[in-house]
Structure formats: structure tokens, C-alpha cells
Amino acid sequence: MDHRSALERILRAIALTAIVVFFMFPIFWIVLMSLQTNETILRSPPSMSFVPTLKNYAAIISGELDSNAGTMSIHFMNNLLNSILLSVFSVALALLLGVPAAYAFARHKFRGSEDIAFTLLSFRFAPPLLVLLPLTLYFQALGLANTYLGLVWVYQLICLPLILWIVRGYFEDISPDIEHAYRIAGHGWFATFRKIALPLAGPGIAAAGLLAFIFAWNNFVFALVLASADKQPVTVGALAFVTASGIQYGQIAAAIVMSIAPTLLLALWAQRYLVEGLSLGAVKG
């Protein structure tokens, strides 16, 4: 079956390895760093041989950060929890609002539908800092500043357009006649949406949700401006590692490993749905 020559296969393998190494190396290096002390990280020349230590992880989890100048307390675990709360609720709300909206935009061409959809997308064009200043003033007046509700609301600027536009495309790829066939057999439009459209667009919804989750997780500037210490996610919390007495590379690395772990796990779990989406090509047309 395989008509490729041995040489071709070897070259392919080398190319693939090079690509994997190129993209994975920073992560690999960070994992290594997280298992070393600041001294071994900073020694010159750098070396791959070291005695692994879990001290950095222990410090992060306990919140007691050792530095040259003494001990200082950080709230990394609290930040991690904030990240999870903010991302999960933002994506959940965006899915709740965005998926029905995407269905409406895909199936019903009403007056101004394209304009509304484009306006929603245009939220992504505006530089966040430009939006933030007036938003901060309004939020303070409304009492939404430094609340989870306010942050989840602002995060919709990131999540909602993304989910709306990706999921809309998936709905548009489903032949309307599949839904028509279900409706003419005696089912209402909501049953059709739930039983036919949602399952068929499922992989697309999973992909969009995952992407929105990553964007929400990595958001920095909204939380920096709108949240105080106890509501800040890891992206903002990581600033605490840059101290007057030096940068704690080992602990930063450990914090990074811990903060990418949830998204990584989510991506691995969602992967099977994404693959399922690819094999569902028969739906089209």
C-alpha cells in the first residue's frame, strides 16, 4: 500500500521531529526549570544534569515564596481558582447565549441579521484598553467593578463573538432539509433544534467552547484593570513573581506548569469530540 521510499519516510520522520521539538521545546524546558532551584537554573554554562526537586511546587501550593531577601506570601492557588471560575462561567454563559444566537443567524435571515452578527464580531477588533477605561468608570458606578459577575460579563467580549461565529458556520453546514424532515414529521422547532441541530453541530460547539476557554484563560488586561488581588486570575497573579529582590525562575516555571495544566487536560479530553467532527463530513450538502 505504501509507495513511498525508505529515504522519503526517514526525511518525513526527521521533519516531523524537528517540528515537534520546535514547538514543544519551550514547554519541555519550563517543566525542567520547574524541577530545579534558582541556582541550578542560573548556573553557567547551563546543564541538563540536576537533582530534581519539588520545592518550587511546594512553595507555590503553600503560598510561601522563598527569595533571597526572605519569605513572602503569594496567592497563586487563589489565582488558579479564580482563573477556573472566570473561564468556566464565561464559556458557559457564552455557550448559553451564543449557540442559540448562532442558530438564529444561520437559519433565519431577518432584517439586519448580518449587521448584528458583524457588530458582535467587531468587539474583537477594538483594542481592549480603549474599551477598558470607560468600562471601569461604568462598572464602578454600577457596583460591578471587582466582582465575578462583572468580570464574567466583560469576558463575553472575548468568548461570545468567537462561539457565535464558529458555531454559526457549523449550523450553516447542516442541510436545512434534515431539520425540515424532522419538523414535517410532527416536531416543533425547539425539538428540532435540540434533537437534530445541536447534536450535529456538537463537535463544532466543543471546538468553539475549547477555543473560547483558552482565550478566556489567557486574558490578562481585563482582569488587571477590573479586578483586585482576591479576584485576579493566574495571568495577572504571575506578576507577583517579579520581586524587588530578583525573579524566581523555578517558581515561575512551576506556576506556569500548573496554570497550563487545566487547559491542556481540557484540550485532551475535548480532542475526541474534535476528531468526531472531522468524520462527520457526510452531514454536509
Place this chain on the structure above:
Amino acid sequence: MSDVLLDLQQIDKIYNETSHHPVRAVKDLNLSVTQGEIVALLGSSGCGKTSTLRMIAGFEAVSSGEILIKGRPIHKLAPARRNVAMAFEGYSLYPPLTVEENIAFALKSERLSKDEIRKKVAEIAHLLEIEDILDRYPGSISGGQQQRASLARALIRNADLHLLDEPMGQLEPQLRALLRGRLKHFIKERGLTAILVTHDQTEANALADRIAVMEGGVLQQFDSPLHLKDRPANLFTGTFIGEPPMNVFPAQAETDGDDLKLNLADGVCLTYPASAFSDDLKARLLASDAFVIGVRPHAVKITAGGHPARVYANQWLGDQTHIAARFAGQTIVSVRHDRAHHAPGETIGIDVAAHDLHIFAADSGRAFSHGGALA
């Protein structure tokens, strides 16, 4: 009429109504279908036949007019509440379900027991020759099989009206011929009422009790297959129905003693005894400057004493010969049911009997007469 099942009253369909380019897909359509009748909507692509079907099903809103089923206006109801079944041209099977489940889900609302559903599915699967693919998924079967599954899903329903959108377009010719007979038997035996959308006139002729010919969103003629062929209401229906198409020639009339002469192009003159035409028709023909005569290819006779014409193609189709010849500045086609050996370049004699003439107005295309008497 008390047994009218479906009544379309002054239906208009305008797409993009609010935009700068509104498209009138269906214009002032009136159509009545009686209980137990099979009606075909026949026309070329974009003639409005599928739009009409989708308005009856409820997937398109009517722009104006009313649709009644059993006297009840249904054009504002949701598709689920119209009690109609439909087979879609694009099959539209639900991919995560097997063929059997796809067919059965149309029955969900009829509250039948599992055994009854299985029995009905088996029966319809046997009819449409899809028993062997019942446990397969739509993605793994051919287009023709998907189409039959989609047809089965519509036929299994106990609905007031069955809408079939090009139900056999994807089938091989042999299977199509076989299933046409079975489909007609099935519909008639159960007394179902069906509307069939097709661009295949053989299918329309074979299945339908009446055919609605549509063109440009306008209903051209709604009549039995026999009348469509013998008494086309206008030039469009005349040339659209029939294979090969009707031969048409612009003509003028004059009297010469006891004869009526029809002058065609290139000095060709068809002469008939004036008594072959009714007095009304004669008066009408002589009064109009120009009209169009049409002759079905089957009625064009090749005789030794006929008007000369030069053969340019001879096609033997296995059971009939199509002979094309230059005549009166155009091509005339004659069909014979034997094997005729007229070689290209040969001169033959063409003859057309008065009772085979269809005469149409040159401007409106409306039929004046069929076979010597006013239409």
C-alpha cells in the same frame, strides 16, 4: 367540488422582497388537487415548482394568497401541524441514525407499537428495494439508496398529502421504471394524495393523473397528460411537452378558391381543403397577420408526393427513427416506428394532415386551434 383536498388560491412567492432585487418565483398560482389524485408539477429549473412544494410543506412562507387543506387554511401553521409528508430531493437523512431508524422516526408522532412500526418499515422497504440496507448508516450508502430511504420515510406516513420532490432523480433507469409502477400502485391502493415535483416528463406522464406545467413562476396549463399532448393551451406547453419537441413554423393564411393555403418561410405552402377548418377558425386565421403552426414529430409523414425537404440527420433509437430535415427554413423532425433508411442529403417528401395541426397566436402564444377546430 366537495372532495378538494388541497387548494392553492392566488399564491405569490417573492424572494428578497425587501431588497433591491426581489425575485417573483411564483405568480398568482391557483391550483386544486382532489382527494386521491396524483398531481405532477412539471417544469424546467427555476420555474417555481419546488418553491410551490415548499410553501405547501411550510418551509417557505407565502408572500400572498392562501393554502387550504380540506378547507382549512394551513399556510400560517408550522410544518408539524399541517399533516403533510415530504420526500426531499437532497435526501436529508439524519446521519447518526440507521436507515431503518430514519424511516421509523417519521412515525414517532403516530403512536404505534414497536411491532407495528417494524411491520410498516419492512413493507415499505420491500416496496422500494432497500431491505438490505436498513441497518446501514446514510453516510455509507449510495445516492440512489439514500433517495429511496428518503422516499420511504415520506410514504410510510399516514398524512393528508404526500409531497415528493424529484423522488427518483438519482435512480438508475431500470430501477426507476420498476419503482414508478410500484409507487403508483402503492399511492392508488391506499388512496393517498400526492404532489410530485419533476422535470422528467416521462415520470410525470407515467405517475400523474394531472400535470401542472409551470414556467417563469406562472402555471401554463393544468390538465391530464392526454390533454396536454393533444390540446396544449399555449406554445410553451406545446413545445415543452412531447419528446422530441413539437415542430413549429411561423405562417400566414390565404384562401384560394376552395382551398386554404398556409404560407411558411422559403416559399413553402401547405394547401388544405377549406372544409378541413371550421368557419370560425378560418375567419380567425385570415384576420391575423401572423401565427405559428405546430406539428408533433409523430404526425409528420414522409410520403413520395409531399413537400420536398433535405435530410440532414437520421437517428435510429432502437425502436423508432428520428429523421431531421431542412424544411421551410428550419429543421423539421419526423418520427417513424420502423427503421427508415433516408440518408443525409437525400430529398424526401413531407406531409402534414390538417387534423394534426396546432395553431398558436404569434404574439401571446395562446392556442387558436387543435386539429382544425377552435381551441
